[in-house]
Amino acid sequence: MSEAAEVSVAAQAGRIAVRKTYKLYIGGAFPRSESGRSFEVTGAGGGFLANAALASRKDARDAVVAARKAFPGWSGATAYNRGQVLYRVAEVLEGRRAQFADEVRLAVGGSHKSAFAEVDAAVDRWVWYAGWSDKLAQVRGGANPVAGPYFNFSLPEPTGVVAVLAPQDSPLLGLVSVLAPAIVSGNTVVVVASEKYPLPAVTLAEVLATSDVPGGVVNLLTGRVAEIAPWLASHMDVNAIDLAGALDAPGALADDLAVAAAENLKRVVRLPVSDWTAEPGLDRMIATLETKTVWHPLGV
Amino acid sequence: MNVAGDIAASEQSLRRFLHGLPGVDEVGARARAETLATRSIKTDSKRQAIDLAIAMIDLTTLEGQDTPGKVRAICAKARQPGYGAPPVAAVCVYPDLVPEAVAGVAGSSVKVASVATAFPSGRAALDVKLADVKSAVAAGADEVDMVIDRGAFLTGRYGLVSEEITAVRAACGDAHLKVILETGELGTLDNVRRASWLAMLAGADFIKTSTGKVTPAATLPVTLVMLEAVRDYRDFADRQVGVKPAGGIRTEKDAVRYLVLVNETAGEDWLDPRYFRIGASSLLNDLLMQRERMATGRYSGPDYMTVD
């Protein structure tokens, strides 16, 4: 083609966008799946959006290792510090409001207005959870008036590594509503994004990576829930599993996962939510908390 | 020292003495070290501190791959760091390289310190450890850095630890003895206090934090506790023992923090290479870079600092 003709073609096409590559988020880095696989993500209109990484059981295994490694640091940080980090995430999220509204609208459809409403709700939800970090102990803990010369108090503590199956139909607000409650108290997580709408989750991972969240606190897998979730549900180094993303799955997936989880007595979270915009309450935070009670005598 | 002798007379009395020392509140000790680390040392006091820190360095190379060439290089750097800086206090090497070190610092004020006693683990029979010491001393070492038996310490066999130190002290002859507590393995600041007193009662000339082969090595809170110990020991036994933090001290900022710690804990009597040393290798270049910045007003760079 002549140079003039090339210039003319480019002029007709307008500026060519630099498309984002959507990878996994493990240990603070963005690797592709070790399996080398990807899967096609289509938008609300049926068109091609992107190829997302198709996570394998080995990716899930690596994610659990990363989460476990990050647990001592994250659970050992002060509640104030965790609250600060989560608030920072909200700040960065807010800064990318337009970007997320686009991602949501391209994924689930709907109007610009409804997309912005979802993003705003997600940011506010995140801020709500950020503010719980340094209050949970006061609301869920306290001194117990035992009959004897003992000082006795109960404290909530994070359970450890939590596998979270993000809700299928709410790729941002729903995602935030299952992720934040797990990490605010000091748990570290492996999230399996919505299978239908995985892209907002990856963009959220970018926000986490640039918001002082230590690597490994949140790990994100995109792919087939039915393929990866069983590996997480049966993993002996995972302490809890939130089945939100499997509750409406075909067959008895949620039940099967719960049965697999029983092998090491994982805390299983089955809390269906019909309206993600409603104020969540404490349930999801409590579900991944242990309670420790300490005794000490009083005497000279 | 009679009193020391009475205390060390039996495993039991030594144990009672060491466990009768006041405890250390870890959070409080850390907080004190952190507050002292906020001291701002500027202008003249910074210049003074940099030169003092340089003069207190035991320039160290303790690697399996050490060779005579390597030792000659650090000796050259030790006696003449460059840029008008004073020589360091000593070089610190493995016993079999002491002859090279002695030759390398001959004619200068730089001392030769040798590690010994199956450094760094200390896991060998006593006669092997003593032979290690004697070979270093015979080769001309001015100072010996020994390690305590941490296994024995952690099982409460304080008498055994004490006897080893006393035996090594005797084997040192005129050489000064630094006793490495390996604080990173002791677990608690209470243990650091007890190990410090144990070493001093057994005749240490210096107590030293670490071999540098274990993390954590020297830290400010650990050194704080050791400085409190030597201060209290001088009141108790009328003998002044030195302190050497070693390992992990890499920047001028770190070094100055240690000097502040000495100044405000044990006091100015310890602000002297005879009673305070810093075991380090890369620290020297950072001190020299800061020295250059103070002198010229410009930030320097690695190209201008010799690799040793």
Place this chain on the structure above:
Amino acid sequence: MRFEYSPAPESRAIVTLRDSYGLFIGGSFVPGSSVFKTISPASEEVLAEVTHAGPEDVDRAVAAARQAYERTWSAMPGRERGKYLFRIARLIQERSRELAVLETIDNGKPIRESRDVDVPLAAAHFFYHAGWADKLGYAGFGPSPRPLGVVGQVIPWNFPLLMLAWKVAPALACGNTVVLKPAETTPLTALLFAEICQQADLPPGVVNIVTGDGATGQALVAHPGIDKIAFTGSTEVGKEIARACAVSGKRLTLELGGKAANVVFDDAPVDQAVEGIVNGIFFNQGHVCCAGSRLLVQESVYDDVLAALRRRMGTLRLGDPLDKNTDVGAINSRAQLDKISELVSSGEAEGASRWSAPCPLPDRGFWFAPTVFTEVSQAHRIAREEIFGPVLSVLTFRTPAEAVEKANNTPYGLSAGVWTEKGSLILWMASRLRAGVVWANTFNRFDPSSPFGGYKESGFGREGGRHGLEAYLDVTGSADV
């Protein structure tokens, strides 16, 4: 070798002092009835002219607060109120150096303290309370507790910005609006805080700052448009306010003086205990309501502890508050210096032994060298009255029971310290000490989540934590909806 620290001054350039400050009412700075000057207690230089709010000015401020309450703030969802508080917290962090320097030059406290303690804690208070704004239903006061309305707050000069944070943050989080009167000698950080409220786009009238003296405070406290009063200051003034509120029926919380006992047992971790003693009474020049102003040391370790204490006091650095290495700053005012001197003279007159570490005092400004009195008995004025300065009174005890008895033998009850390695003794002492805050093996530790307040004449009500919210909520159902 002598290691003298060269001067290490923090630069004043970061602060832009105006020549003159108005009152902050309805979101803007406005003139008032008259002006007065605020000085630096370290140098006695005049820093700025500040407006004195007369009764009409207080009236305007209360009206602005009422309007903001009714039209904007009480209707705003907690979630949105919280976001304003988060903004304020962030702004305090962003302007932290400026606030710290300003606090130091107006108050006299060392820059290290304002930088490392006052300002970070102030930001933390706003962060903590921001998170409560939309969670009040979980605080244990019912499903949807209502605010009280307009609150009048009077704060002291010892921690100007921090006391402001302790007052304003919970008040706003709970949905109230505020009229706050800073102390006469330390108005400047409150006025900078007003600028921060503007930068945060806080709706006008939600926070109002009325500078002035005791008369301004009285006008505020007596104002019929105020639903609730929070006062931190002297017990004497606190009692006056309590009398007034007994008649008016206004809700009231008071945080007053103290004469805390710092109890050191024979098995205390000595070096840390000495740090705790020093911190307890010389931190902030002893201008601390919860200061450990009475050292109760077990007689068996008296000599060792006192020797260690004197040695440690010898390393305290007194001088220019803007020098980063200063430990002890200036006394806040001539008036306070006179009070300290008077009580110290009484100590000598009553037979106690006075000792200070050698300490050159600057020529200008108000200074008092850290001082220890030994051979003090409970009957001495210096053991009973709050000195509010860097003066420690040392008494002894023999047994835990005696320690408790002596520690409690005071009309005050704000705080206490216990130093021992024995856990059960700590808890036994804590259960018997009549004090609102007990510090074990530490002292002067504060956190927005930790309730603070006194027993007896140290006041009533708590600030901070879940308990602290109660003061700003209608928990009895008696306030107007």
